[in-house]
Amino acid sequence: MDLILWRHAEAEIAPEGGDDLSRPLTKKGEKQAARMAAWLDRHLPEGTRVLVSPSVRTRETVAPLARKFKLRDELVPETSVADVLALLKWHPETGPQLKGHVLLVGHQPYLGQLVAQLLGMKEDTCPVRKGGVWWLRTRVRDGKAQTVLLTVACPELTSSSWDDRS
Template identity: 90%
Template sequence: MDLILWRHAEAEVAPEGGDDLSRSLTKKGERQAMRMAAWLDRHLPEGTRVLVSPSRRTQQTVAPLGRKFKLRDELVPETSVEDVLHLLKWHPETGPQLKGPVLLVGHQPYLGELVAKLLGMQEHTCPVRKGGVWWLRTRLRDGQPQTVLLTVACPELTSSSWDDRS
């Protein structure tokens, strides 16, 4: 199983007492989303399932990809790694039960915690840059699930962004 984790792009700061789920992308965030969507469109396998947090900023991040996606309440900002693993039907001893690639568009800190857990890092969490993608692959090795990092990509280093870094 390939698990592609995409953190939402840069978003507006929530006003005092404002609703976190309704925060929109900034202009920079919109550019980040377009760049990463173009990169992902070139690399995602056909049939990739796309699961997205119900927040406005994640929906705006995934929109330029132009693929169907499902909103999942389990992916709200305050969710836990265990809730995400349950959603993915991922068991610690046997690995993922789902077949095929999954693109998950969500938030820190759980994306970084998921990376750390699946890669067996000693740290509790791993920083995932806004708009960035971490591509993980799980395979069976000697009968045990093994997760490897295939690539990390960020909007600033995609080919279309060299002329417009900020």
């Protein structure tokens, strides 16, 4: 299974006492989302399942990708890694029960914690920057799940001018 983790792009600051889930993207965030969506669209295979937090900023982040997606309450900002692994039907020894490619659009800190756990690192060692993508692949070797990092991409380095460089 390929697990692609996409952190929402830059969002407005919530007003004091405001609803965190209703924060929209900034103008910069809109540009970040468009750049990453274009990059992802070139690399994601058809049939990739797209699961998105119900927050406004994640929905606005995934919108330029122009693919069908499902909102999942398990991906709200305060969720846990255990909740995300349960959503993915992830078995501790054999890895994911789901096959194919899954794109999760969500939040820190759980995205970074998930990366760290799957790669066998300390929990706080993998911050995922706003608008960034981490692409992981899990396979079973000798009866045990093994996760490898395929790539990390950020909006600043995904413009077509960057991709065209030799």
